[in-house]
Amino acid sequence: MPELPEVETTLKGVSPHVINQQVAKIIVRESRLRYPIPADLGKLLSGQVISDVRRRGKYLLFATANGHLLLHLGMSGSLRMVQTGSAHGKHDHVDLQLTSGLALRYTDPRRFGMMLWLTGDPLEHKLLKSLGPEPLSDNFSGSYLYRLSRGRKVPVKSFVMNANVVVGAGNIYANEALFLAGIRPLRQAGKLSKQECERLAAAIKAVLAEAIAKGGTTLRDFVGGDGKPGYFSQSLQVYGRGGENCLKCGSPLKALRIAQRATVYCPVCQR
């Protein structure tokens, strides 16, 4: 489910319920995620107050006085608030119970997500240290993309999906941004002009900002932390529309796979 807008939506949904709340206890029903959930997580978190929640890329960081809980939703993870002790389903792997009577529930059918405990500066952790800039920040721009892409032979789609280049451009939004920028996904990143890099950076910002404003993209059953679905799926121009007609020029959209990821583009509008 989650790309950056979905993670942002989740963050906004759960933040008000967890900030300044104390952890009563943590229930781990299944610890086998991408990395095992640390066995002593309950001991580390119980009694701690969550002072802040923030996002870095698609990672969520829950701050306490002793360290940070690092959470990634993987491909199928979600977080929501439930009443403590409410009935749980098969994939409700973790409940972080708060003294307020609410619990933060982590659900993840595919178990590609992760839940780790970090001490020290979380941004210096191996998993976060080499992440590229936030797409909606001023650190991410056309000139940055242009500079970084010189000499790179990978398809531009793979390039922008690389989290060390820029975070948050997952498969859906990479497809959409390339359409908006009028750039074919297979173009070699290093061969884009300065102007194309400007268009691409602007497109990535626009697509992500719109998706965040609409509460993310609902595919299958994604719901934000507040339980409400996202509406960006109604705005998708190319993702999931291979073989259908381009909404701009009417010609049939092409579908292919780039680095094993579904890719769709308009051969007329994108060059």
Next chain:
DNA sequence: CGAGCAACCTGCATGC
């Protein structure tokens, strides 16, 4: 270092 790809899992749609 860059590029390509396998791996981590389950659920679902499709076709026989």
Next chain:
DNA sequence: TGCATGCAGGTTGCTC
């Protein structure tokens, strides 16, 4: 209905 196949929103970490 059952079974096999292929596909899915992400990321790491291995090879070459």
